[in-house]
Amino acid sequence: MSIYLIRHTTPLIEKGLCYGQLDIDVTESFKEEAAQIQHALPDNIEQVYSSPLIRCHKLASYLFPNHAINLEPDLMELACGEWEGIHWDAIPAEVIDPWMKDFVNVCIPGGESYIQMHSRVTQCFKRIVEGPKPVAIVTHGGVIRSILAHITQTPLVDSFGAFKISYGCVMQVQATPSGLQYETLHHVVTEKEQHKPSKFKK
Numbered sequence: 001m002s003i004y005l006i007r008h009t010t011p012l013i014e015k016g017l018c019y020g021q022l023d024i025d026v027t028e029s030f031k032e033e034a035a036q037i038q039h040a041l042p043d044n045i046e047q048v049y050s051s052p053l054i055r056c057h058k059l060a061s062y063l064f065p066n067h068a069i070n071l072e073p074d075l076m077e078l079a080c081g082e083w084e085g086i087h088w089d090a091i092p093a094e095v096i097d098p099w100m101k102d103f104v105n106v107c108i109p110g111g112e113s114y115i116q117m118h119s120r121v122t123q124c125f126k127r128i129v130e131g132p133k134p135v136a137i138v139t140h141g142g143v144i145r146s147i148l149a150h151i152t153q154t155p156l157v158d159s160f161g162a163f164k165i166s167y168g169c170v171m172q173v174q175a176t177p178s179g180l181q182y183e184t185l186h187h188v189v190t191e192k193e194q195h196k197p198s199k200f201k202k
Contacts, residue, residue, distance in 0.1 A: 002134040005144045005171040008055040009033040016087050016194045020080030033168045034062050040170040040186035050138040051075040060138040074124035077140035081111025088197045104156045121146040141165045151180040
């Protein structure tokens with residue numbers, strides 16, 4: 001049993017902007033990045049699932065042109081509500097500090113908390129695991145991190161430090177006698193991303 005977790009390629013957005021569920025396109029390096037991803041994947045994928053956001057759906061359609069792409073809203077990135085499209089450093093401290101102190105449980109205004117996203121993602125992942133395999137899941141960094149935390153029983157608060165997930169990365173999840181295990185098949189070292197205020201060091 002193999003499940004391939006694939007993160008979208010580099011998004012076309014200014015660094016430091018909050019873009020959880022913004023439906024943004026990808027950069028001009030898309031085909032080059034996608035070609036590298038293709039080399040890490042097998043030829044026998046049976047099912048393909050994707051977040052419906054264009055940065056994922058575009059990659060899924062490119063990698064698997066002969067497959068029906070199952071668009072799954074539960075595979076979307078964290079809903080950032082009122083913060084979507086705002087620079088992380090421009091969000092007032094009195095608004096963002098409660099979330100930064102407990103981002104696992106505190107909801108973003110108009111959005112969701114990490115634990116809420118984790119719940120919908122893991123439920124979706126369990127449904128996908130029960131279907132035909134090998135299967136590819138084209139999604140977002142937060143979703144992949146949530147899945148890996150689920151299969152490794154890593155506390156969500158520690159998951160950002162535990163898993164390195166670059167744009168275009170490919171993770172393979174396989175069943176073993178001791179449970180689901182993962183390995184990184186493709187990872188690109190890129191400029192550090194910013195998905196939190198620059199003053200927040202944790």
